[in-house]
Amino acid sequence: MSPHQEKVLAHAARELVAASATEPAALLPLYQKFLKIENHRLRLRHQAGGGGREVCASRATLIDILLRNIFALASAAADKANGASAIPLSLVALGGYGRNELNPGSDVDLMFLHQHAEGEIPAAVSATAEQVLYFLWDVGFKVGHSTRSVREAIAQANDEMLTKTAMLEARHLTGDADLYRLFRARFRKQCVQGHEKDYIAARMEDQARRHEKFANNVYLQEPNVKGGCGGLRDYQNLLWITYFKEGALTTTHL
Incomplete structure (x- = not known):
């Protein structure tokens, strides 16, 4: 664990965990203050x-x-209100958030996974x-979200390349x-294995469309560093294709 992570966890333990017995709605100012302080620390670190x-x-x-703190509060309140206990529900990060x-x-892209x-x-x-979700919106986040069963997640991944790519980096x-773990195993078996050629062809087609948009030229006065030729999306494309070919999201397997 990095020193930065230890500091954030200690701050959360002091300010958030200690107040977890409070009604969720009353905790909003506490979470907003926590986030403001930590965002300021990150900005100073970058500068x-x-x-x-x-x-x-x-x-x-x-x-x-x-x-993790918000989910614990929400699930405890929901279980208490509905007379339930430990209903299987997994909170999953997708896309760029999933790859840290x-x-x-x-945007914070999330999937609520159930059975x-x-x-x-x-x-x-x-x-x-x-x-x-309400808590995140009230705090000020832009959230992309879905609630899916494992079966629905697999079906939607196979139905749409961008969804499959987002789930590829699920965490x-x-x-x-x-x-x-059940979702990851089924994703690998049902969405990756046997789908390699189709996925790679779709990614190469997507790359060709983007390159055409920028005249297939890397020598631009104002290049688009994310979507342009040789930009970030091309690098990520390489990693996604590597996963389908080699089973890993790193360049060391190339």
Whole structure:
């Protein structure tokens, strides 16, 4: 654990965990203050020379800690209100947040993963998801979110390349870890294996469209460092294709 992470955890323990017995709605100012202080620390760290990747990873860690506290509050309140206990529900980070790259102002992409059929979702599951989302919106986050069963997640991943790519970098945050492991195993078996050629072809087509948008030229006076030729999205494309070919999201396997 890094010194920065230890400091954030200690701050959360003092300010958030200690007040967890309070009604969730009354905790909003506390969470807003916590986030304001930690964001200021990150800004100072960046201004002092901290690298972009380092700052993005630290921001993801900060949001992890915040979400784990919010999820614990929301699930406890929902279980109490609905007379339930420990209903399987997993909170999962997707996309850039899933890969621990979260710029200031970036959306927080989340998936609430459950094991129930459509129309049979327990009230405690819906209440937990709603409470977490309302809290995040009230704190000031832009949130991309979905609530899916493992079966629904697999079906939607196979139906749409961008969804599959977001789930490719999924990361378990809190909640039922066994449910998340089941999802990862099925994702690998049903969304990756046997789908390599189709996925790689779709990614190359996406890359060609982006390059055409920028005249297939890296020598631009004002290049788009994210979507342009040779930019960040091309590098990420390489990693995603490597996962389908080699099973890993690193360049060391190339």
